[in-house]
Amino acid sequence: xxxxxxxxxxxxxxxxxxxxxxAAPTGAVHLRESDEPDTILTTTPAxxxxxxxxxxxxxxxxx
Numbered sequence: 001x002x003x004x005x006x007x008x009x010x011x012x013x014x015x016x017x018x019x020x021x022x023a024a025p026t027g028a029v030h031l032r033e034s035d036e037p038d039t040i041l042t043t044t045p046a047x048x049x050x051x052x053x054x055x056x057x058x059x060x061x062x063x
Contacts, residue, residue, distance in 0.1 A: 004030060 004022035012018035018034040031041045
């Protein structure tokens with residue numbers, strides 16, 4: 001199996017609770033949090049883009 005190259009999101013703070021992202025050769029996108037590194041969510045670019053676009057439209061108190 002291919003080793004994933006995890007990168008910390010540029011939106012993550014320097015402290016704990018950082019979001020890490022890794023792209024797989026299959027086109028899948030993997031997400032994990034620093035406090036739960038064994039829990040990995042897998043998606044593809046289109047749904048992830050849609051989620052990010054939606055979250056950016058929410059007021060800060062709802063995000």
